[in-house]
Amino acid sequence: MLKQIEGSQAVAQAVALCRPEVICAYPISPQTHIVEGLGEMVKSGALARCEFINVESEFAAMSVAIGAAAAGARAYTATASQGLLYMAEAVFNASGLGLPIVMTVANRAIGAPINIWNDHTDAMSQRDCGWIQLFAENNQEALDLHIQAFRLGEELSLPVMVCMDGFILTHAYERVDLPTQEQVDAWLPPFEPRQVLDPAEPVSIGAMVGPEAFMEVRYLAHAKQMRALELIPGWADEFRRAFGRDSGGLLHSYRTEDADTIVVALGSVLGTIKDTIDEMRRDGVKIGVLGITCFRPWPLAAVRAALAHATRVVVIEKSLAVGLGGIVTSNVRTSYGGSADAVHAVIAGLGGRSITRASLARVFAAALAGTLEPLSFLDLDGALVERALAREREQRRSGPIAEGMLRDLGVVAARI
Amino acid sequence: MGQRVNAPGAPMLAPKDFKSDYKPVWCPGCGDYSVLSAITKALAMLALKPENVAVVSGIGCSSRIPAYTTCYGFHGVHGRALPVATGLKAARPDLTVLVASGDGDGYSIGGNHFLHACRRNLDLTYIVMDNHVYGMTKGQPSPTTEPDWSSKLAPGGTGLREFHPLVIALASGANFIARAYSGDPNGCAALIAEAVRHPGFSFVEVLSPCVTFRPEQREWKTMVHPAPVAATDDPGRAARRLMTDDGFNVGVLYKGKRPAYARANGGNQTVEALACQFRA
Ligand SMILES: Cc1ncc(C[n+]2csc(CCOP(=O)(O)OP(=O)(O)O)c2C)c(N)n1
Ligand code: SF4
Numbered sequence: 001m002l003k004q005i006e007g008s009q010a011v012a013q014a015v016a017l018c019r020p021e022v023i024c025a026y027p028i029s030p031q032t033h034i035v036e037g038l039g040e041m042v043k044s045g046a047l048a049r050c051e052f053i054n055v056e057s058e059f060a061a062m063s064v065a066i067g068a069a070a071a072g073a074r075a076y077t078a079t080a081s082q083g084l085l086y087m088a089e090a091v092f093n094a095s096g097l098g099l100p101i102v103m104t105v106a107n108r109a110i111g112a113p114i115n116i117w118n119d120h121t122d123a124m125s126q127r128d129c130g131w132i133q134l135f136a137e138n139n140q141e142a143l144d145l146h147i148q149a150f151r152l153g154e155e156l157s158l159p160v161m162v163c164m165d166g167f168i169l170t171h172a173y174e175r176v177d178l179p180t181q182e183q184v185d186a187w188l189p190p191f192e193p194r195q196v197l198d199p200a201e202p203v204s205i206g207a208m209v210g211p212e213a214f215m216e217v218r219y220l221a222h223a224k225q226m227r228a229l230e231l232i233p234g235w236a237d238e239f240r241r242a243f244g245r246d247s248g249g250l251l252h253s254y255r256t257e258d259a260d261t262i263v264v265a266l267g268s269v270l271g272t273i274k275d276t277i278d279e280m281r282r283d284g285v286k287i288g289v290l291g292i293t294c295f296r297p298w299p300l301a302a303v304r305a306a307l308a309h310a311t312r313v314v315v316i317e318k319s320l321a322v323g324l325g326g327i328v329t330s331n332v333r334t335s336y337g338g339s340a341d342a343v344h345a346v347i348a349g350l351g352g353r354s355i356t357r358a359s360l361a362r363v364f365a366a367a368l369a370g371t372l373e374p375l376s377f378l379d380l381d382g383a384l385v386e387r388a389l390a391r392e393r394e395q396r397r398s399g400p401i402a403e404g405m406l407r408d409l410g411v412v413a414a415r416i
Numbered sequence: 417m418g419q420r421v422n423a424p425g426a427p428m429l430a431p432k433d434f435k436s437d438y439k440p441v442w443c444p445g446c447g448d449y450s451v452l453s454a455i456t457k458a459l460a461m462l463a464l465k466p467e468n469v470a471v472v473s474g475i476g477c478s479s480r481i482p483a484y485t486t487c488y489g490f491h492g493v494h495g496r497a498l499p500v501a502t503g504l505k506a507a508r509p510d511l512t513v514l515v516a517s518g519d520g521d522g523y524s525i526g527g528n529h530f531l532h533a534c535r536r537n538l539d540l541t542y543i544v545m546d547n548h549v550y551g552m553t554k555g556q557p558s559p560t561t562e563p564d565w566s567s568k569l570a571p572g573g574t575g576l577r578e579f580h581p582l583v584i585a586l587a588s589g590a591n592f593i594a595r596a597y598s599g600d601p602n603g604c605a606a607l608i609a610e611a612v613r614h615p616g617f618s619f620v621e622v623l624s625p626c627v628t629f630r631p632e633q634r635e636w637k638t639m640v641h642p643a644p645v646a647a648t649d650d651p652g653r654a655a656r657r658l659m660t661d662d663g664f665n666v667g668v669l670y671k672g673k674r675p676a677y678a679r680a681n682g683g684n685q686t687v688e689a690l691a692c693q694f695r696a
Contacts (some may be wrong), residue, residue, distance in 0.1 A: 027553040027569065036556075036568035043571035054557060054574050056524035057495065082475075082493060086525075111493065116476070146618070 012037030095130030100153030104371035144247035157236020201351035256288030447624030457605035495526030534588035556630035591616030643667035
């Protein structure tokens with residue numbers, strides 16, 4: 001059924017179609033609309049046999065999900081930004097215990113400085129925590145990925161994080177095709193947990209494991225993620241047959257067949273990149289884009305194959321490994337057969353800065369001309385940084401960083 | 417504890433001297449405007465100067481307060497105002513430290529710190545602007561929300577009993593417990609000033625309406641009333657009184673005699689303080 005709805009409501013509806021049994025959440029922008037949508041569905045009875053728990057923090061949210069999943073229930077939560085960081089200990093716990101919780105992350109920057117706008121720092125901070133991480137390009141994909149996430153997680157007994165750009169997707173009204181309950185029921189079998197509360201064999205979960213088996217438990221989590229790499233492409237085909245559209249999978253290539261320059265990115269920015277590429281194609285530039293849907297597990301072989309003919313790779317990423325550069329770029333380099341220098345990291349859109357077609361076109365042109373640095377920052381205000389650095393050189397008591405920069409800009413911290 | 421560093425003879429500052437140039441972004445009519453006024457009045461009454469005071473907060477509409485003052489301010493992360501203030505006070509015991517929170521920041525995500533700050537009894541003044549809702553995230557139930565208050569997140573209400581912050585403060589060892597109402601900024605200022613003067617951890621719960629998501633709280637002005645009996649220093653009597661409290665008693669409800677936390681390096685440790693730690 002086609003519906004013009006907010007991205008958050010599309011996700012709420014998709015989650016409800018998956019018949020979760022326990023939902024727990026703590027509000028945080030830009031995620032709150034999702035769980036508010038679910039709260040209303042639980043109350044109205046549209047989502048039957050589901051317990052909705054208002055918890056006191058994200059740490060509690062993930063812990064409640066762990067308890068529910070450990071008892072064999074299908075559990076769901078959603079968060080963003082500071083909330084994801086606050087629950088980090090429990091996030092690792094969930095994957096270590098092999099509990100197939102599904103969580104939406106409405107991607108948002110991390111403070112300090114306080115910032116509520118979109119980037120990928122939150123999800124990237126948890127990239128090695130053992131969860132499967134999927135990134136949606138648009139609201140239809142966000143909706144579909146949730147349906148796939150429950151099946152994937154439950155098949156492998158691994159938790160799955162579905163990442164969608166905060167505000168850009170969560171708050172955007174787009175037309176989405178909402179599947180029927182029958183379609184979802186046919187695709188997603190009831191949860192058959194690997195660990196249940198079995199009266200015949202009561203066990204205590206959460207064992208202490210020493211050096212004798214710790215590595216093996218961790219290795220098993222890795223092996224399961226490798227198994228996900230094998231399963232996901234087939235499931236994307238199956239999903240296409242069942243729902244009539246392409247969604248999910250490991251990656252999506254766009255105009256890459258003959259491209260010697262390939263741009264790599266995750267999430268909603270792919271739309272802007274495609275538009276920019278279409279324009280450059282009109283001028284005869286052989287450029288294409290590779291969108292990564294599945295970031296964890298990292299689809300090493302699939303990315304390698306997709307980049308095989310590229311002589312130049314430009315990664316546009318909304319996060320920064322401070323002290324290194326690109327996070328996604330580092331992953332891409334492991335998959336690129338050519339010189340590591342041919343893979344450029346472009347850090348873009350941090351804290352919600354717009355990523356415009358004009359700026360992207362400039363970066364791609366620089367890449368083609370061979371003048372793009374290995375690491376660059378899209379539309380960085382170099383003069384502002386220089387003033388802050390000068391202040392630090394000149395005076396020991398240079399004061400708090402963000403406040404100094406706002407003063408330089410003449411911006412009253414209007415949102416204080 | 418309690419030392420005031422205003423030079424003798426220095427001109428007293430007025431409340432406006434404690435207000436910064438930032439224009440608050442609160443909704444028109446929000447109770448927090450009056451709490452800001454009450455804080456600035458209290459600081460003037462105490463003959464403090466902005467550089468004698470630090471205001472520490474977490475995240476929420478209420479937690480925007482530090483930047484609206486001319487004092488040292490720290491706007492932290494959600495729920496962590498109290499431990500940050502503890503660190504600040506440990507490093508600068510000479511400062512008067514006010515900690516500002518909301519009922520979400522202070523009672524849900526930061527609830528655990530509340531217990532331990534009361535117990536530690538460091539000389540801090542904790543001002544919680546309680547509007548029984550998460551204002552900043554646009555209207556979800558908090559621990560002090562009535563069980564039947566309906567919202568999108570909890571249609572028909574959470575069904576959960578309200579949290580009783582004053583009882584918890586008493587049980588956890590807070591040394592001063594008061595309730596104020598933002599609609600009476602002068603009364604609120606006097607209570608905050610008294611809280612600052614009292615040694616140890618002082619807790620002031622301020623009923624501060626959220627006119628946007630809880631417009632019915634405008635009626636609080638007809639519901640608040642002065643506490644019928646004077647403050648007690650007896651925790652047992654205070655407990656009995658608080659257990660039957662209607663939530664709208666305004667005034668000082670408990671003034672304890674526990675010595676404030678003393679610095680490990682001797683600072684103001686006394687035999688009595690040591691003995692009290694064993695009794696507590
Ligand atoms: C770790 C974390 N979780 C959630 C949030 C989102 N958040 C910001 S303020 C707030 C609650 C505010 O309520 P309250 O403390 O009562 O203050 P008020 O806005 O009502 O003054 C929440 C949930 C956050 N900033 N950080
Ligand atoms: S939302 Fe409520 S608490 Fe926040 S500024 Fe507006 S009235 Fe005040």
